[in-house]
Structures are given as C-alpha cells and as structure tokens.
Amino acid sequence: MSNGPEGATPGFMVWRLSMKWRVAVDRAVAPLGLTHAQYSLVASLYGMQRSGERPSQRRLADHTGLEPLYVSKLARALETAGLLERTRDPRDPRAVQLALTEQGREVTRRAIDVVHGLLQQLLDPLGGLGSARTRAFMRELTALLDAPLDPFSEPETEQS
Structure with missing residues (x-):
C-alpha cells in the first residue's frame, strides 16, 4: 500500500x-466513444434531465465546473456524434439549451454503469x-x- 511520495x-x-x-474514466468510457470530459457532461446532463431540467450550456458549465467555452466545444462534438441536441432557449435567444438524444441517453446509461x-x-x-x-x-x-x-489574493499569515 502506498501512502504517497514522502x-x-x-x-x-x-x-x-x-x-x-481522469485516466481511469477515459479508458473505461473510450469503448463507448466518450472521453472523461464528455462523460462528465453527459452524465451531469442525464441527471439534470431526470430532474426535469433542460439546462443551458452555461448552467451545465456551472454544474460541472468546466469552462463555458469548453462546454460549448464538447456539446458541439457530442451533437455531431448524435448524442445531444442544442437548441435556442425560447426565453433567451442568446442561450443554448442542451438535451440528450435517445442514443445519448443509452450511451450515458451504459457509461454511468461503467464509471460506477x-x-x-x-x-x-x-x-x-x-x-x-x-461518507466522511x-x-x-x-x-x-x-x-x-x-489565485490573486495574498495568503493570510499569522501575526505574532
């Protein structure tokens, strides 16, 4: 057993x-045509959709902790692969909503099982x-x- 480098x-x-x-998930989901980042996106979207939400790219970026520009790039690639659809939000024409396709839901369910x-x-x-x-x-x-x-704040130091 390793306690890590001294x-x-x-x-x-x-x-x-x-x-x-990341490496383990990349290897595990590769046979399903996904990368770790794509998995993070579709698994999060899957959970949000099951809760009745159709999130915007921005909302999904906030949820996953990924940069909005990166989410947009991933979403385009997943759309090209037929796993999700991107549509304009009728309430905000600047926002893009995301939803998994049937194929996307199936691939995501399989990926979730593998990652679990x-x-x-x-x-x-x-x-x-x-x-x-x-739990702890x-x-x-x-x-x-x-x-x-x-990253731009000064670390606090103890005063004597």
Whole structure:
C-alpha cells in the first residue's frame, strides 16, 4: 500500500488522485466513444434531465465546473456524434439549451454503469460506497470544494 511520495503536499495528492481518476474514466468510457470530459457532461446532463431540467450550456458549465467555452466545444462534438441536441432557449435567444438524444441517453446509461464500477473500486479501501469512511471523505471533499480559491489574493499569515 502506498501512502504517497514522502513529503508530498495535499495539493500534489489531490492532483495525483484527480489524474488517476481522469485516466481511469477515459479508458473505461473510450469503448463507448466518450472521453472523461464528455462523460462528465453527459452524465451531469442525464441527471439534470431526470430532474426535469433542460439546462443551458452555461448552467451545465456551472454544474460541472468546466469552462463555458469548453462546454460549448464538447456539446458541439457530442451533437455531431448524435448524442445531444442544442437548441435556442425560447426565453433567451442568446442561450443554448442542451438535451440528450435517445442514443445519448443509452450511451450515458451504459457509461454511468461503467464509471460506477470504477467508483466502487476506488472507494473499496475506504470500505465501499456506503461506508462511514466514504461518507466522511465526501464531507471533507465537499468542504474543500466549497472553500473559495482566489489565485490573486495574498495568503493570510499569522501575526505574532
């Protein structure tokens, strides 16, 4: 079992885990014709549609944490592949709404199953998806994701 490189910073460990996850998902969804980024988009869109929402590209960008321009590029590629449709929002002609096609829903369901299996493997050392350690890990991840990051602010230092 690896505890990570000696002297590794938390930032390095977060980066390593995110890279491990991205590579694993890329490999797992490639047979379905998707990349990790495309999977993130269609899986999020799938969940939003199941909740009755037809999000705009901007809303989906906010939800996924991806840059709006990147979401637009991914959406165009997924539209070309026949997995989603892009339409103008009747309430805001500047906004583009996204929806999965039937083919997109089928590919996404299959991809979600594959990625869920990967997630079970990843979380097995913590006791699996439903374990107390995984729930605690999720709380910690949520706290980190909720923490504001401003690359231009000065770090606070302790005053003596």
